[in-house]
Amino acid sequence: MTSLQIDSVTIRGHELSILDITTVNRCLVTLFILLAASYPIYSLYLHPLRTYPGPKLSAITRMPYWIACLKGDQVRWLAKLHSQYGPVVRFGPDDLSYTDAQAWRDICLVPKGKKENLKEVGFHAPSANGVPNIVCQNDLAHHARLRRALLPAFSERALKAQEPLLQKYADLAITKARQATQLDMSKLMNFATFDIMADFAFGESLHMLERGQYSDWVAKVFNAIRILPLVQMIEFYPLLKKIFALIEPKAVTKMRHEHFDHTVTRVNRRLNQGSEKQDLWDFILESETLTLKEMHVNAELFMAAGTETTASLLTGLTHYLMANRDKMKILTDEIRTRFTCRGEITLENVAPLRYLNACIREGMRVYPPVPSGLPRIVAEGGNSILGKWVPEGTRVSVHQYSAYHSPDNFKNPDKFAPERWLGDPEYEDDVRDVHQPFSAGTRNCLGINLAWHEMRLMLAKLVYEFDIESDAGPDWLDQNVYVIWDRKPLICRFKDAAPRE
Known part of the structure; x- marks a missing residue:
């Protein structure tokens, strides 16, 4: 047997010894270490956002943010950062969070000569058919x-x-409520808002109020909401997205497609069969501008965005009214002195009720339906926010919970005080225009009018008909957030109101 010793290798005509290769490997490792070490130095001392306050670790990596999101702790985490660092916080290498009213205008409005800061599409779950809904459509013309x-x-x-x-x-x-005498207000409001939107968007109810239970379809909506932070993280990192596409469990893929197919089936049925009463689709078909796929993805959006948010507000507001019986009495007196029977409670008649409107607005402040920030991407060339130039590609948002609970914006920010919206001198210095629960600009919430009608009508009728009681304490508000609140049950007792003379 002969032995062969290889002590060199030829590369493109050049002979390298094993010693040379070892040296090259060491150089590559050293270079990798230097690059890895240089990124934190760059992020902390050379990055365009280096002058913004925030935790040093968050300036280097987004992991603290992702951990908070996955734990459902993002709102508490960012509120704590704003309390520590002020109205602007750098919470990721390329992420800024604001609590100043002017930030809404600088981020969301598009004055002449300024490029629009577009929605961060990755923050929202991707559509099942690959067509962007109105929230994720960043092409300005479309x-x-x-x-x-x-x-x-x-x-x-x-x-x-x-x-x-x-x-x-x-x-x-x-x-x-009358039949049960005691039930979970959270479920009751979910049943009502989903039934309303299904009837409005598809021309047929989900019958959840009648049956007193979630439909399988809606249960899947809630499951999808709770995993949204994980979806956001996967969408954020291209490599992670590719890996997940290869290993995504079949059950997850099936759930996503079944949920979307349910929407497709209902939309197609409504389009094929028509409707005796005027609904959403009469207006859409009249425009003759939406493709069938766009109809499908936007119908799915309405069922997700136009239901849970309204139900959250009504549930949270009920809790605050139960915890502040003096406010509840003022609201009850306003409603019961204005109306003599339930039939008088109409959209037109409840719209001017000042204390009712103030309670709803205050509810959206202390318990905003979307407590998180909805990020935009700073446009090409950069834009000025709060008088300071922010480079293109930076993710920016107003963190609603932090903004609405900031003592810089509201006196006694954690106190439920509808009077602050009624000209009470005690709250004259409140920065009320920071309160934008439906966002601002040309991309604000389409359903703002519908939400206000639902909230006013539902609350007015409940307060007119019942004396409502609940034993839930302050710990009810200790809830996780997965973009929206992961609400706890709110058990309420409903006693028929005393007959009015």
């Missing part, structure tokens, strides 16, 4: 087309025609 087609369905004139639908489900919620 977004304008979608908004023109959808906005008429949410106009005051169109919603007035939907009053029988809203009255139907508000009355059904009253019936269920």
